[in-house]
Amino acid sequence: MSIGAENVxxxxxxxxxxxxxxxxxxxxxxxxxxxxxxxxxxxLLRLLAGIRRPHAGTVTLDGKAIxxxxxxxxxxxxxxxxxxAATEANMRVRDVVKLGRIPHHSPFSSWSxxxxxxxxxxxxxxxxxxxxxxxxxxxxxxxRQRVHIARALAQTPGEILLDEPTNHLDIHxxxxxxxxxxxxxxxxxxxxHDLNHAAMFCDALIxxxxxxxxxxxxxxxxxxxxxxxxxxQVETRIEVSPYHGKxxxxxxx
Ligand SMILES: Nc1ncnc2c1ncn2[C@@H]1O[C@H](COP(=O)(O)OP(=O)(O)OP(=O)(O)O)[C@@H](O)[C@H]1O
Numbered sequence: 001m002s003i004g005a006e007n008v009x010x011x012x013x014x015x016x017x018x019x020x021x022x023x024x025x026x027x028x029x030x031x032x033x034x035x036x037x038x039x040x041x042x043x044l045l046r047l048l049a050g051i052r053r054p055h056a057g058t059v060t061l062d063g064k065a066i067x068x069x070x071x072x073x074x075x076x077x078x079x080x081x082x083x084x085a086a087t088e089a090n091m092r093v094r095d096v097v098k099l100g101r102i103p104h105h106s107p108f109s110s111w112s113x114x115x116x117x118x119x120x121x122x123x124x125x126x127x128x129x130x131x132x133x134x135x136x137x138x139x140x141x142x143x144r145q146r147v148h149i150a151r152a153l154a155q156t157p158g159e160i161l162l163d164e165p166t167n168h169l170d171i172h173x174x175x176x177x178x179x180x181x182x183x184x185x186x187x188x189x190x191x192x193h194d195l196n197h198a199a200m201f202c203d204a205l206i207x208x209x210x211x212x213x214x215x216x217x218x219x220x221x222x223x224x225x226x227x228x229x230x231x232x233q234v235e236t237r238i239e240v241s242p243y244h245g246k247x248x249x250x251x252x253x
Contacts, residue, residue: 001062002027002187003048003078003159008057010047017043019211020057025189025204027158030182032198032219033191035208036232041191042083044208045161048189049080061159075103079152083163083191093139093147094132097122100154122153125180127173141168149177159187166194199223199247207231223247 002025010018018040025031033041046052048059050066059066066074079100100122101115123129126146131139139147145168152160162181166174174194178201181188192198198205198219205222207215209231215222228236234251241248 004060006058008047008054010054017211021213025187027187028185029203030188032202032205039208040211041208042163045163049078049161050074072103077158079155079157080161081148081152081165090135090137093134096147097150097154100151119154122150126150162190164191195249
């Protein structure tokens with residue numbers, strides 16, 4: 001078992017933002033969360049991360065309601081890379097990534113070689129190891145994004161939630177990151193707008209509209225011309241790519 005939601009709803013005032021959403025995710029799977037702007041993807045991710053409490057329903061981890069799981073224990077399991085994650089101080093890159101190890105330490109435990117190894121590996125995986133000593137303020141938007149992802153990896157989570165992680169990244173790093181996420185032996189839920197990347201790298205897709213889940217399944221099942229018209233009002237032609245064997249979407253108008 002992994003992360004799940006049972007009839008989860010969240011509202012602001014009278015406005016229902018996440019409407020009775022249930023989902024189960026297979027351990028180790030990469031799940032793409034699709035939907036138009038404002039459809040509730042970020043809100044759902046925050047509920048799954050335990051940052052927000054649902055007004056109704058339950059978020060579960062291995063079948064246990066997360067409201068009964070201690071914050072620190074939750075932080076050892078779930079890493080969340082938010083869309084506009086801010087790191088205030090002008091810290092060195094390596095020190096930002098080291099923050100990911102905090103949930104694994106007590107006030108009395110000391111930093112170990114194993115911690116150093118995990119931090120190095122996390123930086124290496126996002127191609128930022130050579131920038132370890134740079135200061136946060138000197139980084140570009142895309143470099144900052146990659147450091148945030150390294151910090152999440154250093155958390156050695158069982159579940160990683162990413163809100164539009166490829167924003168700001170050039171095409172090399174978009175592909176490299178999606179490949180990395182799909183290859184991680186970690187359950188991943190990724191809010192993503194690039195439908196072709198979703199088709200290439202996700203095992204399953206969940207489509208949201210107005211706070212509801214309106215479609216779910218494999219990319220082959222979910223990505224159809226009629227669904228994309230219904231959800232995004234774009235005309236598409238979809239074919240199986242002769243290069244990677246996954247669906248490829250051509251946008252017509
Ligand atoms: N704290 C809040 N207060 C008021 N409204 C909110 C709040 N959080 C989210 N909303 C509203 O809920 C709706 C869903 O927002 P959310 O950020 O979850 O959508 P999204 O699918 O992630 O959108 P995007 O693709 O633009 O990132 C939006 O209409 C948003 O304005």
